[in-house]
Each structure stands twice: as C-alpha cells, then as structure tokens.
Amino acid sequence: MTTLDAEVLVIGSGAGGAVTAATLARAGRRVVVVEEGPWVDPDALEPFSLEEMVAKYRHRGLSAALGSPTIAYAEGRCVGGSTEINSGLWHRLPPYLADEWRHTYRIDEFSPETLDRYAEGVERELSVSRVPGAPPPSSAVLERGATKLGWRNVEFSRVFRYDTNGRGVKQTMTRTLLPSALDAGASLIADCSVTRLLRKGDRIIGARCRRRHAGGAVEHITIHADHVLQRSGVRHGVGAGLKLHPTIKIAARFPQPLDHDGVPMHRITEFAPNLTIGGSASRRGHVAMALAESAGDYRDALDNWEHVLVYYAAIRSDAGGRVMAVPGARAPLVTYRLTEADMSRLARGLVHLGEVLLAAGATELYPSVADGLVARRTEDLVAWWDAVTRRRTNLMTVHMTSTVRMGEEQSRTGADSFGRVWGFRNLRVNDASLLPDAPGVNPQSATMTIAARNVAHFLAEA
Amino acid sequence: MLWFERQVVTTLTANLDEGLRAEVEAYVDETLRAMPEHLRAGMAAESVALGAWTRVRGGAGRSAPGASLDRLESSRLDPVRQYVRLLRSLVLFAEHELGHRPAQVVAT
Numbered sequence: 001m002t003t004l005d006a007e008v009l010v011i012g013s014g015a016g017g018a019v020t021a022a023t024l025a026r027a028g029r030r031v032v033v034v035e036e037g038p039w040v041d042p043d044a045l046e047p048f049s050l051e052e053m054v055a056k057y058r059h060r061g062l063s064a065a066l067g068s069p070t071i072a073y074a075e076g077r078c079v080g081g082s083t084e085i086n087s088g089l090w091h092r093l094p095p096y097l098a099d100e101w102r103h104t105y106r107i108d109e110f111s112p113e114t115l116d117r118y119a120e121g122v123e124r125e126l127s128v129s130r131v132p133g134a135p136p137p138s139s140a141v142l143e144r145g146a147t148k149l150g151w152r153n154v155e156f157s158r159v160f161r162y163d164t165n166g167r168g169v170k171q172t173m174t175r176t177l178l179p180s181a182l183d184a185g186a187s188l189i190a191d192c193s194v195t196r197l198l199r200k201g202d203r204i205i206g207a208r209c210r211r212r213h214a215g216g217a218v219e220h221i222t223i224h225a226d227h228v229l230q231r232s233g234v235r236h237g238v239g240a241g242l243k244l245h246p247t248i249k250i251a252a253r254f255p256q257p258l259d260h261d262g263v264p265m266h267r268i269t270e271f272a273p274n275l276t277i278g279g280s281a282s283r284r285g286h287v288a289m290a291l292a293e294s295a296g297d298y299r300d301a302l303d304n305w306e307h308v309l310v311y312y313a314a315i316r317s318d319a320g321g322r323v324m325a326v327p328g329a330r331a332p333l334v335t336y337r338l339t340e341a342d343m344s345r346l347a348r349g350l351v352h353l354g355e356v357l358l359a360a361g362a363t364e365l366y367p368s369v370a371d372g373l374v375a376r377r378t379e380d381l382v383a384w385w386d387a388v389t390r391r392r393t394n395l396m397t398v399h400m401t402s403t404v405r406m407g408e409e410q411s412r413t414g415a416d417s418f419g420r421v422w423g424f425r426n427l428r429v430n431d432a433s434l435l436p437d438a439p440g441v442n443p444q445s446a447t448m449t450i451a452a453r454n455v456a457h458f459l460a461e462a
Numbered sequence: 463m464l465w466f467e468r469q470v471v472t473t474l475t476a477n478l479d480e481g482l483r484a485e486v487e488a489y490v491d492e493t494l495r496a497m498p499e500h501l502r503a504g505m506a507a508e509s510v511a512l513g514a515w516t517r518v519r520g521g522a523g524r525s526a527p528g529a530s531l532d533r534l535e536s537s538r539l540d541p542v543r544q545y546v547r548l549l550r551s552l553v554l555f556a557e558h559e560l561g562h563r564p565a566q567v568v569a570t
Binding site: 060070292 | 498550562
C-alpha cells in the first residue's frame, strides 16, 4: 500500500479543481490532484468523435437522470474534466444572477464587481477571445434567423487561443492550468478514484483511494464526489439540490452544405435567462441520432447529412433533482423531476427554435420528439405545442450544478460563502456544485470565477 | 449484450457489411457495459422480459426480434419505446462514426 502526504488534496481536475491546484501550487502549497479518469493527450482525438466519447466521457456518455421524462446527460471523466469535451463557450455570470444568489442564499463578498475581478484574471490566463473574422456558417445561421425576427443574439467568446492563420485551439485544463500546477510542484494522479474521506471529528484527515492512500487535508470535491461525501457520512445539504438545463433539439436541413467541425458560438438571448437557443455538435453520428428522434422518414436527409445541423433550446428549470449513493455501486443514482412549467418552457423553446431556423433558411426541421411532425413551414410549428409531452419528448443536458450550494443560509446550503462544507473545518467544495442554481448558460466561467475567488480567500485566511 | 439485445442490434445492423457490423456490435456491447450499474440492471431486466415476451408471442425460436421491433417502438409503455430508441441511437451513432472514418495512410 502506498501512502502519500499532501498539504492540500484536490479531488477532480476539471474547471474548479485545476484553478484550485494551480493557484495553491503557485503559492507554494504541496498539492496532490487525484483524478479518477485517464490522462488523454488533448491533441490525440477529434472533438465530439466516438473515440473521444469512449476515452473521455463518464460511462461513454450514456448516463441519465431518472424522472419523467428521463434526461440523458454527458460529463467528462478524464484529466481536465468536462473542459476537455465541452464547446469552450464562455459566459460570465450575469450581474443580476450574482445579486439574486447573493440575496437569496446570503453569500458574502459576491458582488458582480468582485466576481468580474476574478473572471478577468481567469480570462487572461485562458486567452478567452472571439473567433477572428466572420463566424462559421453554422453559427451565422442563428445570427441571420434572429436578425430577421428582430431577436437579440450574441456571439460569445470562447476559451480558444488563435494563431496568425486564425486556427483556434481550445484552452482546456490539460493545456493550461494543469501544466502550470505541475510546473509549480503539484502532483497529479490520474486513474485514481477516491472511495472514502477519512474523518476525525470535524476534520478530514485524508482520503482512501482505490489504488492508493493519500493523506492530507481535503479541499475540493467534484459533483461525483457527492457520492464520496455521502458514503463518508457527510450529508447535510449535499446532493439534494441538483439543477440542470434540460435541452430539446432540432435537426435542421438547409439547402446548402454547412460546416460540421465545431459548435456555433452565437446564442439567441431574446428569451434569456429562462430560455436560450444555440447550436450543438453536429458530426455525422450526431446528425443521424437527431434525425431518428422524430417521426419523419429521414433517410433522404441522412443521405445529405452535410446539409443538416443540430440546434437546441435550453431552459432554466424550476425543478430540482438528487444525486444519491447506491450501496455497492460505483455510479450514483441521479433523479430529476421536471415541473409543468418546465414542460411548457420546453414547448415554447422548441417552437421558437423552429421559428428562427426557418427564418434562417432551413427547409426541414426534425424535432427531438417521438412521433414529432417534421416542420417545413411556420404553420407546421403549431403542432409542436401539444407534442412536447413527458411521454414523447427526448431531452438531454450537459450542465449539472448545485448539489452543494454555497451561502450563509445554512438550511438551504451545503457549504459557506467560500465553499467550506458545514460542520467541517478543512473540507471545501470548489466546483460547479457550489452554484446555487443553474445559470442558464455554460457554467464553466461561473465555476472558474468562483473557484478563483474561493481559493484566494483560502490563501488570505491561512 | 444479452440475447435479446443482440437480436435487436443484429436487426438494426442487418444492412451493414460484416466488418462494420462487427465494429458496431462491439461498440454497443462495450457501451452497455459502461452504463451506470442501476441503469444497466434495469435494461437487463427489460431485455429478459422482452425476450421472453417475444418468444411467447411468436413461439420459441420462431420469431426474430426484427418482426416485433416495430411493435416495440410503438408500444404504449415508455420504457419499452425508450429501450429500442437507446439501442437504435447507439447503432446509428456508431454506424455513422465508424463507417465513415477518413482513410488511413499507411507508410510502407
């Protein structure tokens, strides 16, 4: 049995863990990062490919939150976490949400100005920027459709660095903060799962791993670590407040072929924050799956898959879910129950998405609704209002948050304003679990900003 | 894969050439193994139940799942429809990703 000593043990190497590890290592702390997934060369696999799903996704991308309807979800399970597999879109936490969360959960030092200061630091380090030149046609579709309808739309920045030829490389954690942490002296153990935190009174004194023991104070838990928390007897406010963005999709066929390599960077914000419209990965395999979700004969569309792209409408949900440990199982049980208002928002989202795609020139729309009518004209969209039911709708999500909410309101949170888990002196959470609610957009920016703020507070306090 | 799962996947891949079909089946098999335990257990139970039902309906050994796939896809029971949908999605994704990879250049 191997025993390791660490001053700070960071469990998980995704957006929150990487910020934590890099900042602490640069400050001279002895940091060990444990990651249950493998190290995968960030240049080795094509983004969104089958090979990438096999190598980097938890359960090869085949997970689901049980409920009515069931919601499929995907998350990273590799060094760098979901930053290795996401679209790299960067949305700062909107000021009104920061204010709302600060008041509702009584979060200290959570003003928009404070958060912006930390966001700027992270953005500099990750080279957050806009795509140089004109956006690709897949993204221009959204801009064109929204402009025709008079709807607000935004081209979002991405976590991409561009060379002089305009070629962009996503600045994942394995390309940025994790090498920086290692250069500053941190250690990283991949393929290593934490099975239990070792507790002594109100302190965590170490963690038992599947492959090795590591000793030291625990400072970070990922969403999957809720599982660890519950198995370790930490339950207060943990795992019960799961939030996510349910997403409904359309495979849209256009008269001309379009690009399929990336994810559109435009988002339609006319109905934000409760409803956001954007584009998804649209490789040939994704197009085939999306076309098959609806009722129509999709063979001709599939034969011309270069003309088809997948777009989505994502909602902020009123509902909540749970992440629970299952005795004897490695995977936790995840549940989520949509409200009637959520279902109504999804129907509205599908119709608005259809409107904008038709306005942009799409000729056929295949909704992710079983037996859903293929729409060719705006009039066809009327039928979709009644088609979005719990039985027929196929939903998915990629953003899971809020299982250890932060704030001083102890009855509604699992950790204090800076991520310290209630009842423990040295156990902290520093990832998307802390967000009090799903922000309505990709949470990577909010997660990294809050993590940077929390780790700065930790260093100032120590 | 369990017997009935293999029957369904074989039906869905019937039009593929042998090499690609083997690749797709291997992908589906590995992906089902990677599912969360509780989801896999539920699916396995469904496979056993549907397999038994199919044999009873068609007579043991006489009814291929292909004949009943349409019936299952239009079932009034959500889990049954989702069962077929899941396997169909896995097959479609693998078929279109594995079957259209760019040709490899081999230096000799």
